[in-house]
Amino acid sequence: MEYVPETRQQLILCCECGTAIPPNPANMCVNCVRSMVDITEGIPKQATVHWCKNCERYLQPPATWLACDLESRELLALCLKKLRGLTKVRLIDAGFIWTEPHSRRIKIKLTIQKEVFAATILQQSFEVEYVVASMMCPDCTKVMAQNTWKAMVQVRQKVDHQRTFFYLEQLILKHNAHQDTINIKEVKGGLDFHFAQRAHAIKMVDFLASMVPTRSKTSEQLISSDIHSGTSNYKFTYSVELIPICKDDLVAMPKKAANSLGQIAPLVLCTRVGNAVHLIDPKTLQTASVTGQVFWRDETITPVCSMRDLKEFYVLDVDILGPRHGRYALADITVQRMADVGKNDNEIIVRSHLGNLLSFGDTVLGYDLMSANINNDNFESLNPDDVPSVVLVKKSYPERRRKRKQRNWRLKTLDKDEGDLAPKKQDQEKLDADFETFLRDLEEDPELRQNINLYKDTSAIERANGGMDDDNMDDDEELPEVPLEELLDDLRIGGDDDEDYDDPMAM
Known part of the structure; x- marks a missing residue:
């Protein structure tokens, strides 16, 4: 066996302190190099960042907010740009050191390298403390001053309920279309959105037009002018009118308009309102879509009955006539008015699209055209043979069971200025009823929920899990619910926003 001699590393003595060290170009130990050279010299250990407490944005000099x-990449990059001298060293690592959020201090630990002698690189870590100073940004400064809005969007709809505005509010929240508003004011019949720039108002008008059929017009008002420079200051107002047709409305149209929509019947039902109005003929399941351009062209398509005209009927028999078409099936349904149940044998046979949704013993909402007082030119011009006795709209559920049912979800609402529009008691009750109807529509219509963010109500879920649900004690039929997998986790910073979620005073 061959003997291999043990190799030992050659050591030298540090020229300053005499410590044995491996050879290096400086012939000095690390401690002596650090004592003689400070590579952090010229880099400030304290700095100031400016923060607007109104919009919670940080200033990136010279004029960008x-x-x-907190502790995000963007904030780290902003803080590093505040440090002079970093260009002379090599930045190896940078990270936040946790501080109390209310302390108005941001601490960052930096690791840098620099060549101090020939072929000698020194690495050093140090901390930098930033003081967060409050400073109002120019946008918020304009907002705090009076009469600073440059453009206003007035949203109106000529209907006697607020369901469309509840839906529109949720669309605005989901797409964050209100981020540039400086104020949202409730007015009679709609909302007013105020903006600091005209471009933001035009963006809101385009957003509304992409969500629901609308028409708009623009006006401007001269505020001031400078004859020397030839510049003028204007305020712009955009008036946006929403289509006056809502979900579940009964719609009548002239024969010419019906023929242009694919020979559909002149009396149809509105099933959904998106960027177009979706109509269905309950007697044939034929569908059609009406865009805003078609509707506003001559305005001959008009609603004749709305949700406040719905009556309740009792289902006696369902005879399916054909295969299922989408989520609907054509059927002859025998119904009786709820007021006549147990009193007489007045039965009505209705051809409806709700064949697969109804069965014996159910209750259904519909329009009783035999007893309705309708004042509409399109409806009066219809052939009597084309007017059914009853138009069934949707399945209904016992009110007593709905009141006992607790929802495990909630909606967010816009922060609006109520102003002088304080609702009276009667108006408040009407508004609460409209909001409750909108919530029930969300529970019953999965397509309507696709465009809306619904958030988990943790307290309601805990109460439901901890208590015993007595809804099924006297009725085997289940109420429509929103599946838990469709709900979003509600991430909130602070506790002041909790009061806004279930507030029905949205519109």
Whole structure:
């Protein structure tokens, strides 16, 4: 066996302190190099960042304001740009050191390298403390001053309920279309959105037009002018009118308009309102879509009955006539008015699209055209043979069971200025009823929920899990619910926003 001699590393003595060290170009130990050379010299250990407490944005000099979360990449990049001297060293690592959010201090630990002698690189870590100073940004400064809005969008709809505005509010929240507003004011019949720039108002008008059929017009008002420079200051107003047709409305149209929509019947039912109005003939399941351009062209398509005209009927028999078409099936349904149940044998046979949704013993909402007082030119011009006795709209559920049912979800609402429009008691009750109807529509219509963010109500879920649900004690039929997998986790910072979620005073 061959003997291999043990190799030992050659050591030298540090020229300053005499410590044995491996050879290096400086012939000095690390401690002596650090004592003689400070590579952090010229880099400030304290700095100031400016923060607007109104919009919670940070100033990036010279005049850019950025929205940054605490301990985010954006905030780290902004802080590093505040340090002079970093260009002379090599930045190896940078990270936040946790501080109390209310302390108005941000601490960052930096690791840098620099060549101090020939072929000698020194690495060093140090901390930088930033003081967060409050400073109002120019946008918020204009908002705090009076009469600073440059453009206003007035949204109106000529209907006697607020369901469309509840739906529109949720669309605005989901797409964050209200981020540039400086104020949202409730007025009679709609909302007013105020903006600091005209471009933001035009963006809101385009957003509304992409969500629901609308028409708009623009007006401007001269505020001031400078004859020397030839510049003028204007305020712009955009008036946006929403289509006056809502979900579940009964719609009548002239024969010419019906023929242009694919020979559909002149009396149809509105099933959904999106960027177009979706109509269905309950007697044939034929569908059609009416865009805003078609509707506003001559305005001959008009609603004749709305949700406040719905009556309740009792289902006696369902005879399916054909295969299922989408979520509907054509059927002859025998119904009786709820007021006549147990009193007489007045039965009505209705051809409806709700064949697969109804069965014996159910209750259904519909329009009783035999007893309705309708004042509409399109309806009066219809052939009597084309007017059914009853138009069934949707399945209904016992009110007593709905009141006992607790929802495990909630909606967010816009922060609106009520102003002088304080609702009276009667108006408040009407508004609450409209909001409750909108919530029930969300529970019953999965297509309607696709465009809306629904959030988990943790307290309601805990109460439901901890208590015993007595809804099924006296009735085997289940109420429509929103599946738990469709709900979003509600992430809130602070507790002041909790009061806004279940507030029915949205519109």
